[in-house]
Amino acid sequence: MTDPARREPGRALADFLRATEIDARLVGMLVALALIWVGVDLLSGGAFLTPRNLWNLSVQTASVAVMAAGMVLVIVARHIDLSVGSILGVVGMIMGVVQSEFLPRFLGYEHGLTWLLALAVGLAAGAAIGLLQGAIVAYLGVPAFIVTLGGLLVWRGCAWWITSGRTVAPMDEAFRRMGGGIEGSIGASWTWAVAALAFAAIAWRTLASRRRRARVGFALRPVWAEFTVAGLACAGVLAVVLVANSYDLPPRVAERIAEAKGIAVPPGGLSIAHGLAVPVLIAVAIGILVTFLATRTRFGRYVFALGGNPEATELSGVDTRRVTVRVFVLMGTLCAVSAAISTARLNAATNSQGTLDELYVIAAAVIGGTSLSGGLGTVAGAMLGALVMQSLQSGMVLMGLDTPLQNIVVGIVLVVAVWLDRLYRTRTLRGGAT
Amino acid sequence: MTGTRSPLVELRGMSISFGGVRAVDDVSLDLAAGEVVALLGHNGAGKSTLIKMLSGAYRGDAGEIRLDGQPVTIASPRDSRRHGIETIYQTLALAENLDAAANLFLGRELLTRWGTLDDVAMEAETRKVMSRLNPHFVKFKDPVRALSGGQRQAVAIARAIHFNARVLIMDEPTAALGPQETRQVADLILQLKKEGIGIFLISHDIHDVFDLADRVAVMKNGKLVGTAPTGAVTKDEVLGMIILGSCPPGAVPGPGAMAG
Numbered sequence: 001m002t003d004p005a006r007r008e009p010g011r012a013l014a015d016f017l018r019a020t021e022i023d024a025r026l027v028g029m030l031v032a033l034a035l036i037w038v039g040v041d042l043l044s045g046g047a048f049l050t051p052r053n054l055w056n057l058s059v060q061t062a063s064v065a066v067m068a069a070g071m072v073l074v075i076v077a078r079h080i081d082l083s084v085g086s087i088l089g090v091v092g093m094i095m096g097v098v099q100s101e102f103l104p105r106f107l108g109y110e111h112g113l114t115w116l117l118a119l120a121v122g123l124a125a126g127a128a129i130g131l132l133q134g135a136i137v138a139y140l141g142v143p144a145f146i147v148t149l150g151g152l153l154v155w156r157g158c159a160w161w162i163t164s165g166r167t168v169a170p171m172d173e174a175f176r177r178m179g180g181g182i183e184g185s186i187g188a189s190w191t192w193a194v195a196a197l198a199f200a201a202i203a204w205r206t207l208a209s210r211r212r213r214a215r216v217g218f219a220l221r222p223v224w225a226e227f228t229v230a231g232l233a234c235a236g237v238l239a240v241v242l243v244a245n246s247y248d249l250p251p252r253v254a255e256r257i258a259e260a261k262g263i264a265v266p267p268g269g270l271s272i273a274h275g276l277a278v279p280v281l282i283a284v285a286i287g288i289l290v291t292f293l294a295t296r297t298r299f300g301r302y303v304f305a306l307g308g309n310p311e312a313t314e315l316s317g318v319d320t321r322r323v324t325v326r327v328f329v330l331m332g333t334l335c336a337v338s339a340a341i342s343t344a345r346l347n348a349a350t351n352s353q354g355t356l357d358e359l360y361v362i363a364a365a366v367i368g369g370t371s372l373s374g375g376l377g378t379v380a381g382a383m384l385g386a387l388v389m390q391s392l393q394s395g396m397v398l399m400g401l402d403t404p405l406q407n408i409v410v411g412i413v414l415v416v417a418v419w420l421d422r423l424y425r426t427r428t429l430r431g432g433a434t
Numbered sequence: 435m436t437g438t439r440s441p442l443v444e445l446r447g448m449s450i451s452f453g454g455v456r457a458v459d460d461v462s463l464d465l466a467a468g469e470v471v472a473l474l475g476h477n478g479a480g481k482s483t484l485i486k487m488l489s490g491a492y493r494g495d496a497g498e499i500r501l502d503g504q505p506v507t508i509a510s511p512r513d514s515r516r517h518g519i520e521t522i523y524q525t526l527a528l529a530e531n532l533d534a535a536a537n538l539f540l541g542r543e544l545l546t547r548w549g550t551l552d553d554v555a556m557e558a559e560t561r562k563v564m565s566r567l568n569p570h571f572v573k574f575k576d577p578v579r580a581l582s583g584g585q586r587q588a589v590a591i592a593r594a595i596h597f598n599a600r601v602l603i604m605d606e607p608t609a610a611l612g613p614q615e616t617r618q619v620a621d622l623i624l625q626l627k628k629e630g631i632g633i634f635l636i637s638h639d640i641h642d643v644f645d646l647a648d649r650v651a652v653m654k655n656g657k658l659v660g661t662a663p664t665g666a667v668t669k670d671e672v673l674g675m676i677i678l679g680s681c682p683p684g685a686v687p688g689p690g691a692m693a694g
Contacts, residue, residue: 212554213554215554216554216555216557216558217558218554218557218558292550295551296550296551297549297550297551298543298545298551301532301536301540301543301551304529304531304532304536305529305532305536305540307531308529308530308531308532309527309528309529309530311525311527312525312526312527312528312529312540313529313540313541314511315489315491315511315521315523315527316511316527316540316541316542317510317511317512317515317541317542318540318541375529375530375531376531
C-alpha cells in the first residue's frame with residue numbers, strides 16, 4: 001500500500017486541510033502560538049506553562065480581545081479606529097463614577113442593581129460615542145483616521161475632565177466579577193457545565209451544517225473529516241477547562257469559603273479550583289456574537305462587500321453609510337465592554353486607562369490576518385492575535401526582559417507577522433488563479 | 435414603434451452638470467419592450483452618465499423618466515432595481531473578495547426563517563443561473579478575484595437577469611471578452627430580447643453592437659445627435675454621426691445634430 005502522506009507531506013497536509021475545510025491561516029497562527037508558549041516556557045525555566053500563568057494570561061487578554069473583535073469589522077470596512085483606548089478610558093470613568101459616586105446616593109452601596117445600571121450606562125455611552133464618530137465618517141465624509149485621531153484626544157481629555165484627573169475607587173462588588181479574580185471565576189462545576197454546553201454546540205453545528213448542505217444536494221465533507229474537526233474543537237475546549245480547573249484558589253481563601261458553607265476542612269488542605277474567569281467567558285461570548293454578525297447576517301455581508309468594493313456595494317442598493325455608522329457603534333459598544341472588564345479588574349477607574357490600547361488592538365487584528373486594505377479578516381484570527389501579543393508580553397515579563405526590549409520585540413513581531421501573511425496570501429492567490 | 439402603446443422607458447429632457455460642464459444636455463430617448471437600443475458615442479460623449487441617471491447612480495438636474503408611461507422618481511440604485519431596471523456596469527461592480535453567490539445576491543440576500551443569511555440556498559440559486567450562462571463555471575467557493583474576465587462578466591450578467599429585469603442596461607458588455615465569450619453574450623442578448631426585455635447597449639465601438647441593435651442612438655458632447663433604425667442607416671453613416679455629429683437621411687435628428 002502506498003501512503004501518499006509519506007511521499008509528499010506538504011501535499012498530504014493540503015489535502016487534509018481541504019477535506020476538513022480548516023483555515024490554513026488559523027492553523028499557522030495556532031502553531032505560532034504553540035511555538036511562543038513552548039519557547040517562552042523553556043526560556044523562563046518552566047514559569048509560563050503553569051495553570052496559574054495561563055489563567056492570568058487569559059484574563060489579561062480579554063479586554064484587548066473584545067476590542068479586536070470589533071476592530072476587525074472596522075478595518076474590513078476600510079476604516080480604522082484610533083480612539084478605542086480613549087473610549088475605554090472615558091467609558092470606564094463614566095461607569096466608575098456612576099457606580100461609586102452617583103448611584104450610591106439613591107441606592108446605597110452594594111445594591112444588587114448597581115453593577116447592571118453602571119454597565120448599561122457604559123454600554124450606552126460607548127454606543128453613543130461610536131454613533132457620533134461613525135456619523136461624522138459616513139455622512140460628513142471625514143476620513144475615519146482623522147475622526148478617530150481626534151477622538152483619541154477628545155475622549156482621553158473627557159476621561160480626565162469627568163473627575164479632574166482623580167482616580168475613582170473602589171468598584172461595586174458585583175461589578176468586580178467582570179474583571180476576574182477569585183470572585184470573578186465560576187468554579188469547577190460551572191466550568192464543566194460551560195464545557196458541556198460547548199460540546200453540545202459543536203455537535204449541533206456539525207449536524208446542522210450537514211443537513212443544510214444535504215438539503216440542496218451539495219457535496220458533504222467526508223465523515224472522518226467531520227469527526228476530526230468536531231473532535232479537535234472538543235479537545236480544545238477540554239484543554240481550556242482542565243487548565244482552568246487545575247488552578248486552585250489560595251488555601252486561606254478556600255478555607256474561608258469552606259467555613260462559610262460549613263464544610264469541614266480536610267487535614268490535607270482544601271483544593272477549590274478557580275474555573276474559567278468571567279472576563280474570558282465575556283470575551284468568548286463576544287467573539288461568537290461578532291463572528292455571527294460578520295458571517296451570518298446581512299450587516300456582516302455588507303461590511304465585507306464595502307471593504308471589497310465600496311462603489312459596487314453602493315450600486316447594489318446597499319445603504320453603505322448606515323453600514324459604516326453601525327460598524328462604529330458596534331466598536332464603541334465593545335470598547336465599553338472592555339472598559340467594564342478592565343475597570344473591574346483594576347478595581348478602579350483612572351483617566352489613563354486604556355492608553356496605547358488602540359495600538360495593541362490594531363496589532364492584534366492585523367496579526368490575526370485582517371488586511372488593512374479592507375475586505376479580509378476573521379474575528380477568531382484577531383482574538384488569537386490578541387492572545388499572541390499578550391503571550392509575548394507576559395512571557396517577556398516572566399523572562400525578566402526590560403520594558404524597552406519588550407517593546408522592541410513586539411514591534412518586530414508585528415512587522416514580521418504581517419510580512420509572513422503577505423507571503424502566504426500572494427502564494428495562495430496565485431495558486432487560486434491557475 | 436409609434437403605436438398607441440407607450441414605450442417601456444421614456445427619458446425626457448435629461449440633463450446633468452458636473453462643475454459647470456453639461457455632461458448630458460437635454461437628451462430624450464425611449465426604449466420599447468423587446469427592443470435593443472445601442473447608445474453610441476466617443477468616450478466622454480455622456481452615454482454612461484445618461485444611463486447612470488436611469489440606474490440611479492446619479493440624480494439628474496432636469497428631466498423626466500417614465501416607465502410604461504408613468505413618471506417615476508429614481509433617486510438611488512435601489513429605486514431603479516425596484517422598477518425592474520438592472521445595470522451591468524463596465525467595471526462590473528463586483529466585490530472582489532466575495533464569492534459569486536454573495537455578489538449575485540448583494541443587496542437582495544436570501545434569508546433563512548431566522549433572518550440569517552441562507553448561503554446554501556443562494557449558492558444553489560447561483561448554480562442554476564450560472565449553468566445557463568456558463569455551463570463550465572465551477573468556482574462557486576472562490577472569491578470573484580480568482581475568476582477570469584469572462585467568468586466575472588457571467589457573474590455580473592447573472593446578477594442582472596436573475597431578478598426578472600424588464601430593462602437591462604449593459605455598459606460596454608463585451609469590451610473585456612474574447613471572441614467566444616462575446617458570441618455568448620450576443621446570444622444571451624437575443625434570447626433576453628425574445629423574452630420581452632428592453633435593452634440599452636452602451637458602446638464606443640459600433641462594430642460591437644450594430645448587428646445586435648434594432649436602433650442606434652448617438653451622443654456627442656452630451657447631446658443627442660440622433661436616432662436611427664439599424665436597417666435605415668449604414669455603419670459608415672453611424673460613424674459620421676459619432677465623429678462629426680452629422681445626421682444622415684435615415685435618422686431622426688436630435689438637438690446635437692450638426693446644423694445644415
